[in-house]
Amino acid sequence: MIHIQNLTKTYTTKHGTVTGVDNISLKVGKGEIFGIVGYSGAGKSSLIRCINLLERPSSGSVVVDGKDLTKLSSNQLRKARLKIGMIFQHFYLISQKTVYDNIAFALRAAGTPTKDIKIRVEELLEMVGLSDKRDVYPAQLSGGQKQRVGIARALANNPAVLLCDEATSALDPNTTLSILRLLKDINRKLKITVVLITHEMNVVKEICDRMAIMQGGRVIEEGQVYDIFADPQKELTKEFISSVVSFNVPVHILKEFKGTLVKVLFKGGVAGEGVISDMLQNFSVKGNFLHGAIEYIQERPLGVFIMELKGAEMEVMEALKYLENRAAIVEVISSGN
């Protein structure tokens, strides 16, 4: 659905050239929810704004639904953009217009016949759960309700792609969750492709299928969200993950244990407990649990256990081998004294 190739975006400032996006290539499949995570200045906004050409790339191509947007005339681009909806952190609603008119505005701009506008706006209001707010003004709405209007407006012309620019960053955690659920619902029902940028890993954990982590204008890691949570490669990725799930034990506590400290990770967490109890029965080792958690990444369990194994060296080695054959990842944190 979206194919970004060798995309670079530079800005010319009076202090010289600044690179926002540095030679990024990415593919987002049809119907996917794809999250792009990074700290401030990583280049997320520059990248997402290049996807609908709000920013014109300095080089590279952006193909959406088979069309290279960088090659279109301004008229063709206007039409192509109708198929790419966008929502923003600060909503950008027109304060002098009612909820109804904010949404109708997008339909009028696309030349929708007047007789169809009312039906479509009612349909959209129903979809985002705001039918009772059609005649109020944005100032009378909560942040979450404003974003619902933003979503209705973005969906007005039946886009194939929805771009979300920090769409929940101005909302409290509960409202964030309800907006994320709405986005996921819309994605599943309408088969719309969603690309979102965020600095919050919990947003990605909640709804994204795949993700990329950006740093310094580049993608440093990319993959299925579940796999990245299970086995992050880069330090920055680990840092983001630890902001939402902690699989670690404080260092001073680890130091108190003198046996072999091992971290065992199971994809499909519940099954892991059986493997560990079998290991303890089959080998002459004693196990002390320091940490055990089953995290659910979009309803798929991921089990992590940190334990101390004590026993004769050979037995501990055999027990580790046993675990290695049955767990997704076995990491020896320290091999004991």
Ligand SMILES: Nc1ncnc2c1ncn2[C@@H]1O[C@H](COP(=O)(O)OP(=O)(O)OP(=O)(O)O)[C@@H](O)[C@H]1O
């Ligand atoms: N219009 C612009 N003019 C000059 N430099 C810019 C412009 N927009 C972005 N940049 C620079 O490009 C780099 C990436 O910025 P960008 O806003 O894309 O990052 P971000 O990850 O979205 O961060 P934030 O969440 O703070 O917006 C930064 O160094 C930024 O200063």
